[in-house]
Structure formats: C-alpha cells, structure tokens
Amino acid sequence: xxxxxxxxxxxxxxxxxxxxxxxxxxxxxxxxxxxxxxxxxxxxxxxxxxxxxxxxxxxxxxxxxxxxxxxxxxxxxxxxxxxxxxxxxxxxxxxxxxxxxxxxxxxxxxxxxxxxxxxxxxxxxxxxxxxxxxxxxxxxxxxxxxxxxxxxxxxxxxxxxxxxxxxxxxxxxxxxxxxxxxxxxxxxxxxxxxxxxxxxxxxxxxxxxxxxxxxxxxxxxxxxxxxxxxxxxxxxxxxxxxxxxxxxxxxxxxxxxxxxxxxxxxxxxxxxxxxxxxxxxxxxxxxxxxxxxxxxxxxxxxxxxxxxxxxxxxxxxxxxxxxx
Amino acid sequence: xxxxxxxxxxxxxxxxxxxxxxxxxxxxxxxxxxxxxxxxxxxxxxxxxxxxxxxxxxxxxxxxxxxxxxxxxxxxxxxxxxxxxxxxxxxxxxxxxxxxxxxxxxxxxxxxxxxxxxxxxxxxxxxxxxxxxxxxxxxxxxxxxxxxxxxxxxxxxxxxxxxxxxxxxxxxxxxxxxxxxxxxxxxxxxxxxxxxxxxxxxxxxxxxxxxxxxxxxxxxxxxxxxxxxxxxxxxxxxxxxxxxxxxxxxxxxxxxxxxxxxxxxxxxxxxxxxxxxxxxxxxxxxxxxxxxxxxxxxxxxxxxxxxxxxxxxxxxxxxxxxxxxxxxxx
Numbered sequence: 001x002x003x004x005x006x007x008x009x010x011x012x013x014x015x016x017x018x019x020x021x022x023x024x025x026x027x028x029x030x031x032x033x034x035x036x037x038x039x040x041x042x043x044x045x046x047x048x049x050x051x052x053x054x055x056x057x058x059x060x061x062x063x064x065x066x067x068x069x070x071x072x073x074x075x076x077x078x079x080x081x082x083x084x085x086x087x088x089x090x091x092x093x094x095x096x097x098x099x100x101x102x103x104x105x106x107x108x109x110x111x112x113x114x115x116x117x118x119x120x121x122x123x124x125x126x127x128x129x130x131x132x133x134x135x136x137x138x139x140x141x142x143x144x145x146x147x148x149x150x151x152x153x154x155x156x157x158x159x160x161x162x163x164x165x166x167x168x169x170x171x172x173x174x175x176x177x178x179x180x181x182x183x184x185x186x187x188x189x190x191x192x193x194x195x196x197x198x199x200x201x202x203x204x205x206x207x208x209x210x211x212x213x214x215x216x217x218x219x220x221x222x223x224x225x226x227x228x229x230x231x232x233x234x235x236x237x238x239x240x241x242x243x244x245x246x247x248x249x250x251x252x253x254x255x256x257x258x259x260x261x262x263x264x265x266x267x268x269x270x271x272x273x274x275x276x277x278x279x280x281x282x283x284x285x286x287x288x289x290x291x292x293x294x295x296x297x298x299x300x301x302x303x304x305x306x307x308x309x310x311x312x313x314x315x316x317x318x319x320x321x322x323x324x
Numbered sequence: 325x326x327x328x329x330x331x332x333x334x335x336x337x338x339x340x341x342x343x344x345x346x347x348x349x350x351x352x353x354x355x356x357x358x359x360x361x362x363x364x365x366x367x368x369x370x371x372x373x374x375x376x377x378x379x380x381x382x383x384x385x386x387x388x389x390x391x392x393x394x395x396x397x398x399x400x401x402x403x404x405x406x407x408x409x410x411x412x413x414x415x416x417x418x419x420x421x422x423x424x425x426x427x428x429x430x431x432x433x434x435x436x437x438x439x440x441x442x443x444x445x446x447x448x449x450x451x452x453x454x455x456x457x458x459x460x461x462x463x464x465x466x467x468x469x470x471x472x473x474x475x476x477x478x479x480x481x482x483x484x485x486x487x488x489x490x491x492x493x494x495x496x497x498x499x500x501x502x503x504x505x506x507x508x509x510x511x512x513x514x515x516x517x518x519x520x521x522x523x524x525x526x527x528x529x530x531x532x533x534x535x536x537x538x539x540x541x542x543x544x545x546x547x548x549x550x551x552x553x554x555x556x557x558x559x560x561x562x563x564x565x566x567x568x569x570x571x572x573x574x575x576x577x578x579x580x581x582x583x584x585x586x587x588x589x590x591x592x593x594x595x596x597x598x599x600x601x602x603x604x605x606x607x608x609x610x611x612x613x614x615x616x617x618x619x620x621x622x623x624x625x626x627x628x629x630x631x632x633x634x635x636x637x638x639x640x641x642x643x644x645x646x647x648x649x650x651x652x653x654x
C-alpha cells in the first residue's frame with residue numbers, strides 16, 4: 001500500500017506527467033479557450049523530441065539552439081495545419097490534425113533513418129542537459145527518482161509554472177478575451193472588427209509550441225525518443241486530462257495530468273498486487289490487471305462527465321461540455 | 325457621444341464634419357445643420373424609383389449578384405443608402421435581405437458586382453475589415469458571446485485595443501489605462517441601454533430582448549458610422565420595443581446612419597426616413613415610408629391588400645410574418 005502511494009506520487013509528478021501536462025496546457029489554449037479541436041497534439045511533442053534529439057545527436061548542434069530549431073518546426077507545423085483549415089468549420093482542423101499526427105509518427109518511425117534511427121529511436125542527446133545537473137550524487141530516496149530524473153522533473157515543473165503564469169497573464173488580457181469570444185461565436189467577434197483567423201492561428205501556434213516544449217521534457221527524462229510514444233492515444237489522454245482538471249482554467253490541465261497519472265499508477269499497483277493472489281488470479285492475471293485498470297479509469301471519467309462535466313476546477317456556467 | 329472616443333478614424337463625428345460642407349446647396353439656414361437634418365433634407369423630392377441616386381450616399385452597391393446553385397438570392401442592379409438617415413430594408417421572407425446584408429458586410433462574397441462604403445470599395449474585403457471601416461452589423465439571430473459577461477461583451481467591441489496583440493497581452497501595463505477608458509465607455513453605454521445592473525452576468529443569461537439591446541450597444545462600442553440592424557425587433561416585447569425604437573432614433577441624432585431589416589411595419593413607418601423594398605433578390609421600390617406603403621408593387625409583393633386593416637377585422641392574418649401577435653398602435 002505504501003509502495004502504491006509512493007508509486008502514485010512518483011508517476012503523478014514524474015517527467016511523463018509533465019510532458020502530458022504541457023501537452024494539455026497547449027490543448028487548453030486551443031480547445032479550452034479558443035474552441036479549436038486539435039486532435040494531433042502528439043505531433044507537436046514528437047517534433048519537440050525528434051527534431052531536438054536529431055539536431056543534437058546527429059548534427060552536433062548544442063542543446064539550446066537545437067530546442068529553438070524544434071520550436072521553429074512546431075511553428076511551421078501549426079501554420080501548415082492552420083492555413084488551409086482555420087477559415088473553415090471547426091471539424092476540418094480536427095480531421096487534418098489527426099491525420100498529420102499519424103503521418104509524422106510514421107515518418108519519424110520509418111523514414112530519414114540517418115536522423116531518426118527508425119525503430120530504435122533517437123538517443124544520445126541528453127548529455128548536454130544532464131551535464132547541467134547541479135544535484136549532488138544521491139541514492140534516489142526521494143520518491144525513488146534517479147538523480148537525472150529529479151533534475152528533469154525540477155526543470156520541468158519550473159517550466160510548467162512559468163507557462164502557467166504566461167497563460168494566466170494572456171487569458172486575462174484583451175487578447176484572451178478575443179479568444180474566448182471566438183470560442184463562443186466567431187461571427188460575432190468578426191462583426192466587431194477582430195481578425196478571427198489571425199487569432200485562431202496565434203492560438204494554434206502557441207498551443208503547439210507549448211506541446212513542443214512538453215516533447216523536450218519527455219525526451220530529456222527518458223534520454224530517448226520513440227515514435228510509438230506519440231500515437232493517437234497520446235493526444236486523447238492529454239485531452240482527457242484537460243477535461244478532468246477543467247478546461248479554460250489555468251490550473252485545470254496541470255491538476256488533470258497529475259491526478260490522471262497518480263490514479264493510473266495507484267490502481268495499477270493495487271490491481272497487480274491483487275492479481276498475485278492465486279484466488280484472484282483465476283479471474284484476473286497480471287496482464288488483465290493492467291486492462292482492468294484502464295476500465296476503472298474509464299468508469300471514473302464517465303462518472304465525472306455525468307456529475308461534473310466542467311471538470312474539477314471548471315466553472316460549470318462557463319465551460320460545461322454540453323451537447324448542444 | 326461614444327464615437328468620439330473611438331480610436332478608429334471612421335466615426336460618426338468625422339462624417340459629420342466631412343459631409344456637411346460637401347453639399348452646401350441645401351445648407352440655406354446659415355447655421356450648420358446636423359447630419360440627420362441634412363440627410364433628411366437630401367431625401368426631399370427624390371424620385372421614388374428603385375435605384376434612385378442619393379445626394380450624399382454612404383453605401384453604393386451596383387450589380388451585386390449572389391446565387392446559391394440555381395437560385396439567385398440577390399440581384400441588385402443599383403442601390404444607394406443616404407448618409408445620416410434611417411433606411412429600412414423590407415420585403416417578404418426569402419427576398420434576399422439578410423443575404424444582401426451579409427454581402428455588404430463581408431460575411432459573404434457575391435458572384436459579381438461592386439459596392440462601396442464612404443467611397444472605399446469593399447469588394448473582397450473580409451468582414452472584420454468592413455467593421456473597422458465603420459460599418460457594423462447585428463444579426464437576425466442574436467449573437468451575444470454567451471459565456472462572457474455583459475461587460476466583457478461590451479469591451480470586446482472597442483477597436484484598436486493595444487492589449488489585443490499577443491505580446492502586449494501578457495504585459496498589462498501596456499493596456500491597463502486603455503482598458504479603463506474602454507470600461508468607462510462600456511458602462512456609460514450599458515447605462516443608456518439599461519443593462520448596467522447586468523454587467524457581471526453571463527450574456528447567455530439575458531432574455532431575448534436584452535440580448536438585442538446588448539448586441540446593439542456592443543456594435544456602438546466599435547464606433548460605427550453606419551449601423552446595420554438585422555431584424556432588431558424580432559422577439560422583443562412591446563415595452564422593450566419602445567425603448568429600442570428610441571435607441572435607434574438616437575443613433576440618427578448622433579450622426580450615425582442606420583440601415584435595418586424589419587418586418588414590423590409600425591416600426592418602419594415610425595422611424596424610417598426612407599424605405600427600400602426587396603423581392604426575389606431585386607430592389608422593386610424605394611421611397612419615403614408614407615408613399616411606399618401605398619405603392620401597388622409593394623402591396624402586391626409584400627404587404628398585401630389588407631395590411632392597414634385592424635387585425636380583429638380579418639379572418640386571416642394576411643401580413644403575418646412573425647410568431648408573436650402584431651399589436652396595432654394606430
């Protein structure tokens with residue numbers, strides 16, 4: 001039981017959670033505040049990990065410039081996705097982003113092998129980042145994080161806090177007001193002289209760049225990038241976290257990501273302990289336990305949608321996901 | 325007057341100074357006339373035929389055509405809208421009034437034709453640019469931003485906001501003072517429209533009539549020169565109708581021009597200075613409200629023979645276009 005709690009905290013605050021958290025913050029800007037359906041957020045994280053990783057490992061570019069290059073790629077991807085679709089109805093962006101994410105995942109996993117290393121994925125780029133680690137050698141007592149994991153996590157949460165402050169500042173500004181207006185009715189906003197297309201593009205780019213930064217944290221934490229990480233589930237789990245925490249709330253995606261991973265990890269430990277019991281194992285072996293875990297998470301999410309559609313932090317009057 | 329403080333160059337105030345000297349022939353009283361008086365004087369003695377040239381038009385549209393598949397929704401040969409007055413656009417359902425509105429304001433693009441606002445061609449201009457030029461519309465189905473508060477809806481209307489740029493948005497000291505001016509202007513307008521008590525409510529919680537008021541007030545935040553109202557009276561109760569009428573008239577007195585689509589003939593008679601009648605996409609008649617109501621073409625196409633008869637004397641509601649019962653004030 002103690003292990004289950006430690007494991008829950010370990011996963012809830014771990015680098016994977018941070019990477020999902022940043023993905024969800026990006027989605028919050030796009031979906032929560034602006035009403036844009038980006039179903040391909042995974043592509044932006046893939047770009048973050050892969051472009052940065054390949055730039056460092058293959059081309060020998062230093063870490064910071066490599067990150068900037070990756071961010072430029074993320075901006076370019078957002079523009080490519082947005083230019084043809086943002087003038088059209090919302091569903092077009094959803095279709096195009098979902099397809100683009102799959103294309104990019106396949107490209108990273110199978111093409112340009114001299115850069116992206118096919119199935120093996122990109123490795124050997126994290127040394128520069130880890131070389132900056134000021135932490136003393138230690139035995140990993142704190143939530144069983146290793147020294148390098150802890151360093152990634154500290155940097156990651158600082159980044160999350162800074163981005164949350166930025167989002168908070170932007171969303172209380174007239175700029176954020178226009179975005180929320182677009183979410184409600186873009187024709188009304190257009191009739192008031194606002195360049196709706198430009199604002200939607202800015203929201204798409206900003207959300208994508210934040211996702212890309214999430215890709216950096218995930219890559220540094222694992223010290224490797226694998227294309228299969230960035231499958232469609234990735235985006236949908238990040239959206240789930242956003243809705244769980246509360247869309248259109250600055251801290252919604254943060255709390256959503258922590259809770260999601262913590263609960264998933266906690267249920268995983270409990271169920272796998274249970275499946276070790278011979279009586280239980282007749283009904284549920286260790287493999288089935290990890291599926292039962294997902295079923296339970298799904299059940300919790302269904303109950304949440306029924307009884308608290310605005311998520312944990314959301315304002316019911318503002319953002320309840322209603323089927324109009 | 326709200327248009328004064330607007331940062332856009334195109335305001336009612338500038339139109340006032342620009343248009344008065346442009347037609348000196350009618351300025352015989354010696355003192356400067358208001359734009360509204362000038363506009364009404366300009367309409368005197370005009371021929372009542374479709375497409376008649378106005379002395380000082382704010383909008384001129386020529387050969388504007390819009391087809392949806394085989395259906396020609398709008399096919400306007402020539403129409404001009406006089407500055408400084410209230411012009412009504414009437415016609416049966418499906419006459420193309422709203423489509424024409426959409427075309428003029430950039431929400432839809434016609435197949436062919438040209439149209440100008442204050443002499444500036446609007447061809448191919450997107451809707452937000454049209455609004456910035458000073459031609460602001462409302463919608464037939466009210467478009468308030470439901471999950472923003474009433475005050476936020478109003479603030480959204482102000483143009484030229486520094487804080488609406490991405491980088492400036494994160495730095496409040498760049499836009500705080502402007503935001504306070506905007507808020508003061510918004511509160512003043514909300515007071516005029518009797519919505520000040522609702523300022524922190526979500527706009528979605530307002531009644532239908534209040535939404536119409538909010539939409540009109542919000543349009544004024546843009547600092548328009550021409551206000552285009554698409555059925556401002558639809559679904560509004562009689563008491564609120566009176567105050568809406570007063571607001572529309574006061575726009576004219578403040579030097580703005582108004583173009584509105586309406587089925588309520590009492591309103592058209594009461595406040596409009598000029599009436600344009602559309603049927604099947606074409607302008608079929610134009611003229612002052614009194615004479616247009618007796619025009620045979622208009623009666624045939626739209627009003628019907630019994631339009632002036634009291635409703636209780638009729639077996640059928642000949643002119644019924646609305647769900648709500650028509651009240652006869654005359």
